[in-house]
Amino acid sequence: MSEKVYKTGPDASWEELPKAGIIYEAGNSKEFKTGDWRVEKPEYHADRCIQCLFCWAYCPESAIIVKDGKVVGIDYDHCKGCGICAVECPDRAKAIQMVTE
Ligand code: SF4
Ligand code: SF4
Helix, strand or coil, rough: CCCCCCCCCCCHHHHHHHHHHHCCCCCCCCHHCCCCCCCEEEEEECCCCCCCCCCCCCCCCCCEEEECCCEEEEEECCCCCCCHHHHHHCCCCCCEEECCC
């Protein structure tokens, strides 16, 4: 895991970025908490879930938490709130609803 922290926000400067924006450390996507990009968040309702795993398969951020082959929740540190999981959740279940943060 990388120790390098890149500054963001109003005090950040482009001069501190690595040349050409290259990311040198492999496998670092878990370190970036992309959850703060959200304006809506998915709410998971276990009582309606039929465990088809479509949400897990379609989520572009691997933010659907699966344990022992079953959906158990959502990783809000990395979920960007795109809503794909809610769209792909079958009509007969609709176990994920998008709500305002
Ligand atoms: S809203 Fe998007 S990023 Fe978040 S869990 Fe659903 S599919 Fe994944
Ligand atoms: S897509 Fe919907 S019904 Fe299927 S596992 Fe995900 S939350 Fe459950």
